Amino acid sequence: MIFKPPTVPQALSLKEIVKPILPRLTQVEDKLESVARESEGILREASAYVLSGGGKRLRAALVLYCASLKEPSEKIYDSAVQAACAVELIHSATLVHDDIIDQAVLRRLKPTANIHFGNDVAVLLGDFLYARAFEMISKVGNASVTELMARTTRLMCEGELDQLKHRFRADLTLEKYLSFIERKTAGLISASAESGAALVGLNLPEQKALSSYGMNLGVAFQIVDDILDIVGLEQKTGKTLHTDMGNGKMTLPWILLRQALEGEEQSNFIERLQSPNTNWKTEVELADRHKIREKCETFADNYLTASTSATQIFPPTVRQTLSALSNFVVRRDY
Amino acid sequence: MIFKPPTVPQALSLKEIVKPILPRLTQVEDKLESVARESEGILREASAYVLSGGGKRLRAALVLYCASLKEPSEKIYDSAVQAACAVELIHSATLVHDDIIDQAVLRRLKPTANIHFGNDVAVLLGDFLYARAFEMISKVGNASVTELMARTTRLMCEGELDQLKHRFRADLTLEKYLSFIERKTAGLISASAESGAALVGLNLPEQKALSSYGMNLGVAFQIVDDILDIVGLEQKTGKTLHTDMGNGKMTLPWILLRQALEGEEQSNFIERLQSPNTNWKTEVELADRHKIREKCETFADNYLTASTSATQIFPPTVRQTLSALSNFVVRRDY
Numbered sequence: 001m002i003f004k005p006p007t008v009p010q011a012l013s014l015k016e017i018v019k020p021i022l023p024r025l026t027q028v029e030d031k032l033e034s035v036a037r038e039s040e041g042i043l044r045e046a047s048a049y050v051l052s053g054g055g056k057r058l059r060a061a062l063v064l065y066c067a068s069l070k071e072p073s074e075k076i077y078d079s080a081v082q083a084a085c086a087v088e089l090i091h092s093a094t095l096v097h098d099d100i101i102d103q104a105v106l107r108r109l110k111p112t113a114n115i116h117f118g119n120d121v122a123v124l125l126g127d128f129l130y131a132r133a134f135e136m137i138s139k140v141g142n143a144s145v146t147e148l149m150a151r152t153t154r155l156m157c158e159g160e161l162d163q164l165k166h167r168f169r170a171d172l173t174l175e176k177y178l179s180f181i182e183r184k185t186a187g188l189i190s191a192s193a194e195s196g197a198a199l200v201g202l203n204l205p206e207q208k209a210l211s212s213y214g215m216n217l218g219v220a221f222q223i224v225d226d227i228l229d230i231v232g233l234e235q236k237t238g239k240t241l242h243t244d245m246g247n248g249k250m251t252l253p254w255i256l257l258r259q260a261l262e263g264e265e266q267s268n269f270i271e272r273l274q275s276p277n278t279n280w281k282t283e284v285e286l287a288d289r290h291k292i293r294e295k296c297e298t299f300a301d302n303y304l305t306a307s308t309s310a311t312q313i314f315p316p317t318v319r320q321t322l323s324a325l326s327n328f329v330v331r332r333d334y
Numbered sequence: 335m336i337f338k339p340p341t342v343p344q345a346l347s348l349k350e351i352v353k354p355i356l357p358r359l360t361q362v363e364d365k366l367e368s369v370a371r372e373s374e375g376i377l378r379e380a381s382a383y384v385l386s387g388g389g390k391r392l393r394a395a396l397v398l399y400c401a402s403l404k405e406p407s408e409k410i411y412d413s414a415v416q417a418a419c420a421v422e423l424i425h426s427a428t429l430v431h432d433d434i435i436d437q438a439v440l441r442r443l444k445p446t447a448n449i450h451f452g453n454d455v456a457v458l459l460g461d462f463l464y465a466r467a468f469e470m471i472s473k474v475g476n477a478s479v480t481e482l483m484a485r486t487t488r489l490m491c492e493g494e495l496d497q498l499k500h501r502f503r504a505d506l507t508l509e510k511y512l513s514f515i516e517r518k519t520a521g522l523i524s525a526s527a528e529s530g531a532a533l534v535g536l537n538l539p540e541q542k543a544l545s546s547y548g549m550n551l552g553v554a555f556q557i558v559d560d561i562l563d564i565v566g567l568e569q570k571t572g573k574t575l576h577t578d579m580g581n582g583k584m585t586l587p588w589i590l591l592r593q594a595l596e597g598e599e600q601s602n603f604i605e606r607l608q609s610p611n612t613n614w615k616t617e618v619e620l621a622d623r624h625k626i627r628e629k630c631e632t633f634a635d636n637y638l639t640a641s642t643s644a645t646q647i648f649p650p651t652v653r654q655t656l657s658a659l660s661n662f663v664v665r666r667d668y
Contacts, residue, residue, distance in 0.1 A: 042499050043492060097461060101454045120435045123457060124495045127431060127464065131488035134468045138480035146472035146480060154465035158377060161458045165376050 066196030159183030167248035186218025216307035400530030493517030501582035520552025
């Protein structure tokens with residue numbers, strides 16, 4: 001557990017938090033399985049490989065929970081299930097393509113799709129998942145939700161490309177880092193909450209509140225991911241550690257460490273940041289000495305607080321669930 | 335000129351054929367330019383690189399022409415322009431990703447995006463173009479057209495992946511080959527015609543007729559492409575020749591040649607097909623001797639006839655234009 005803010009109750013499991021929507025979450029899982037089952041040949045195998053099990057389905061849960069805030073009709077709940085699937089498909093597609101670009105080898109304790117099926121298949125697998133997502137969401141027939149998902153996907157590509165172009169830039173600013181993760185992880189989490197809200201017909205201030213909740217939660221989520229890339233356990237995260245730095249990706253811990261260091265120690269560190277390295281033991285120790293983890297946690301905590309503040313227009317029960325969800329997301333070690 | 339079927343008038347230029355929609359086609363071109371202009375950094379450069387000039391814009395022309403068949407309102411024409419752009423963006427995205435997979439080096443007489451910007455950028459550039467396409471089409475607010483485009487894109491991925499898995503398969507059947515191109519090139523051309531028809535509110539039989547017209551035209555189009563990969567001129571096609579065979583892609587000419595050969599000549603040919611080669615001089619000569627080009631042309635001609643037959647429910651002026659368009663597409667050497 002990373003955070004123990006005094007104001008929140010003991011972290012619940014995701015299943016406990018979203019109990020009322022659990023049957024719908026199961027439908028999402030079934031629907032994702034059928035995406036794989038309905039395809040053929042290598043695509044059937046490859047889709048099943050990346051879609052089956054292991055995901056937290058946080059994004060799907062957010063769509064469904066936000067769509068449950070106004071006693072949805074059966075029809076709207078079905079639309080929310082479609083939207084939740086679409087969001088998970090988009091998420092999977094970005095992981096598949098990002099793993100190609102990062103030359104990542106491990107995800108969810110399995111070889112990545114690019115390693116298992118090769119880059120060629122992985123490119124087309126990602127495209128297929130995107131297309132399948134848009135096929136699914138367009139069937140819902142809510143043009144503004146479809147547009148939201150397309151815009152979010154476009155921003156994720158832009159964010160990833162921007163980040164790619166800033167690799168090995170030791171002088172990366174905090175603002176730039178935040179602009180990457182706001183467009184990527186946080187953007188999709190925000191869109192998940194907003195689309196659920198839009199589908200069930202919450203009013204605009206409510207939609208925007210949930211969008212803002214998701215955006216802040218998403219930033220906190222990514223910061224935790226970035227901390228785990230440094231101090232996590234591979235068996236828990238299911239990913240190879242220290243890949244960010246190996247790929248020249250400057251994340252919050254390293255930006256804060258760079259700011260904390262002085263003189264020769266700083267210039268040595270900057271020099272190391274500008275070239276590909278695989279051994280980050282010295283830097284991890286430096287980060288430990290300068291309490292970088294704690295500083296990052298404070299950062300994430302601020303975003304967590306902002307996410308909860310954004311939900312003030314909702315009744316206490318809703319705020320409690322959303323707050324529990326945020327806490328679940330941030331108090332994780334995987 | 336490849337075809338000179340006696341029943342059709344002298345081929346017109348694309349501009350002459352689609353004269354009434356030329357101002358709209360210019361709007362499409364401007365809109366595609368603004369897609370690049372509105373993005374930033376490397377994406378701005380990379381989008382402009384693949385979107386600017388050189389394309390035949392056949393797909394856009396089809397959307398616009400079919401949308402003009404029922405005196406469209408200004409609003410519907412605007413939607414058709416959006417849809418036409420979306421189709422061209424999807425087309426560009428598939429080219430960018432296919433070129434990565436084919437390790438192609440030349441397109442429209444320029445280095446491909448994967449060569450010019452690297453594979454990493456090319457993966458994300460393709461994703462961006464797809465996302466931008468769905469953002470654009472979702473704004474039109476016609477869910478069934480959005481779904482048609484998503485389904486078409488999904489089928490293109492499936493077709494490409496299926497073809498990828500059948501590389502170096504000398505025993506590829508004609509049916510399998512057709513299933514690749516029906517899902518890929520022909521699928522998108524068909525969807526272009528159908529989406530224009532759907533946007534302007536043509537009735538279902540008319541939509542289906544135009545979809546079928548596009549499908550048959552698309553198959554003919556691809557067959558001409560496959561012929562040009564063998565006997566074309568690089569300066570005209572703008573692509574490196576003989577890449578299909580180098581990549582183990584069995585196309586119609588080679589399937590027909592395999593069928594035409596006998597005994598040792600056939601087994602030698604099959605052996606050559608099963609491994610990567612760069613020099614196809616012997617095979618091109620063999621194809622020449624067995625009149626493979628003429629056989630392919632007959633094949634394409636049959637699809638051309640089918641495309642025209644599909645339009646019988648339309649008045650003569652419409653049929654004439656569609657027929658002129660088909661002829662333009664097939665009577666090309668680039």
